[in-house]
Amino acid sequence: MISFREPDDNSGLFIPRLLIAVIAVLVGGIALVAKLYALQIRDYDKYHTAAEDNRIKLVPVVPRRGEIRDRNGVVLATNSYDYTLEITTTIPGGVRPKARPRTELDNTIYELAKFIAIDKKDRERFHKFRAENARLTSAPIRGALTDEEIARFVGQRYRFSDVDVKMRMTRSYPFGQLASHLVGYINRINKDDAESLELRGDADNYLGTEHIGKEGVEAQYETALHGVTGEDRVEITAGGNPVRLLGHSPATPGQDIVLSIDIELQKVAEAAFGERRGAMVAVDPRNGEVLALVSVPTFDPNLFVDGITSENWARLRETGVPRAEQNKPLLNRALFSAYPPGSTFKPFMALAGLTHEKRKWTQKISDPGFFWFGGHQFMDDKKGGHGGVDMYKSLVVSCNTYYYMLAADLQIDRISSFMPQFGFGERSNIDLPGEATGVLPSQAWKRKRFAKAGREHQKWYPGETISIGIGQGYNAYTPIQMAQAMATLANNGRRMQLHVGQKAVDSDDNVTEFPPELVKEIDVKPEYIDLVRQALGDVTRFGTGTRAFAGATYHAAGKTGTAQVYSLKGGKYDKSNERMRDHSWFIAYAPTELPNVLSDQPGIALAVLVENGGFGAASAAPIARQVIDYWLLHKRANEPALEDADASDVDNGDAAHNHAAPLPQAQDGTPGNPAPTPRGAAE
Secondary structure, eight states: OOOOOOOOTTGGGHHHHHHHHHHHHHHHHHHHHHHHHIIIIITHHHHHHHHHHHHEEEEEEOOOOOOEEOTTSOEEEEEEEEEEEEEEOEEOOSSSOEEOOHHHHHHHHHHHTTTSOOOHHHHHHHHHHHHHOTTSSEEEEEOSOOHHHHHHHHHHGGGOTTEEEEEEEEEEOTTTTTTHHHHOOEEEOOHHHHHHHHHHTOTGGGTTOOEEEOSHHHHHTHHHHHOBOEEEEEEEOTTSOEEEEEEEEOOBOOOEEEESOOHHHHHHHHHHHTTOOEEEEEEOTTTOBEEEEEEESOOOGGGGTTOOOHHHHHHHTTTTSOGGGOOOTTOOTTTTOOBOOGGGGHHHHHHHHHHTTSOOTTOOEEEOSEEEETTEEEEOSSTTOOEEEOHHHHHHTTOHHHHHHHHHHHHHHHHHHHGGGGTTTSOOOOSSSOOOOOBOOOHHHHHHHHHTTTOTTOOOOHHHHHHHTTTOTTOBBOHHHHHHHHHHHHTTTEEEOOBSEEEEEOTTOOEEEOOOOEEEEOSSOHHHHHHHHHHHHHHTTTSTTTTTTTTOSSOOEEEEEEEOSSOOTTOOOOTTSGGGSOEEEEEEEESSSOOOTTOOSOOEEEEEEETTOOOTTTTHHHHHHHHHHHHHHOOOOSSOOOOOOOTTTOOTTSOOGGGSOOBOOOTTSOOBOOOOOOOOSOO
């Protein structure tokens, strides 16, 4: 019997449901095809790169840092190699690996410390390095591993998948403290350095690099010394372990920088200072090459290479030492510290007087031992005065009264407009960082200077000009500015660009020379320069520099200077308080007839500053003598520089007159032979 079902009430929904299912399948298929298209075609490069990043690791190849050498090829900064124990600080995997938790790292260090000596300082240095170098995948926990320590670690290597022994290049300075302010040092790249590299667009070139130049030549020539980073393309497993090398792009080594410095001359100069504080800059006037640059006391740059310890940092910063007693070994006095120049300013005042026709060479003034101006008495260095004084005699015996009068006649505007051509009050733009401008006072300078202190209406008073004439008052210049000014005078008014870099040599021995550069020819008549040079030549024969240059087999020109540190205010000078003594200056050049720029004969101009050294003739001039002796004669001193002379032997005009030969007659025929004089007002 055949039975029939009743018609299903939902049978009418079948077709719509079927259509919905078909549409869903079609939409899903289209979406799948679209996704496949996006993955395989449209976004292929993106995902292929991500996959390759997971499979291929780009390992930076750090370039060899260039060496720093002196003019004779002596190495001042070089590279050495060191075995370090390193911990991987990131977890491999993904496009951006994650940083390992500190607790995990501390546990690893704890286990390592069971058989490798790791102290508290090592841990602190590790975490500091990790924080400041997040871009690096590993950080050293211990350096300078011994063979025994390496062997112990290799025996336990299976326990530490994230620890390895690596050979790292490190910087070393064979001469230690010698020339440290000049050479500078490198230190680990910190956050500020990393940001600076990003701004300059150099971050990629420093991948894998841990150090960067911080001071001196290391900082100035950082780009050339660093080189260009290469890379290795390494296939890795999912766990980050290397499988094979797929490609190699070699690094380009940094260039070697050859300096104009003579390290043996530098040794002589630093030794001549002994334990005293100060600075010296010696240059070749013909081409502007710096032959020696001294700032004492110094420091050991090797302390900074792997991060200076807190103890050494506290010692260099003189933590706990009263400010008035600090020696500031990190301060580059040659470039950054500005001092009143004292009587070393007088030769340039003389040239200003001649140029502006306020004095003639043979014109005399009468020096009674003081100068009255505006109701104030400005004292000369010699009680009773020097009598009749012309310009020649004013330089040889360093007469203050002459320059008080000259400054009053010139006035501040003429002085401040004349001096910049010698480099006063301007950076020399030497190829070293951290140079100060010094202070060349003027009316505009004073308004600007005291406006900052809330005194907007500080006018220039004529009485302030008087002290400017003898290198006091607001005057303040760096030793390198004084050396530049003297070199310009020695070079017949041709001011050359000062520089310590002589040439750069790449790994293929290609040489890039740093040629001499003429900055300016000063606007002074050659005959005026000749006259002043003549007088400076006689300073070392008959004047204030006689004692220091007694017996010299060459003829040097120079000028002593004694710069007052504290105002006496009518009181008596007390040399027993070392920190209140005057600063001692000496500027010089030799020989007096400099060879021309094409000659192989040596020539030298220099400025020496001894902080609180007393009279220029007693402290700074003997140092200059030792430096010039070595440069011209290769002669080294057998005993320390002369000690400070008694006030009875040397006047404040820096003359040891009781040791001096008779002063030759001035051009007008007036003889001069001053007697020993006591100290008067500061020069």
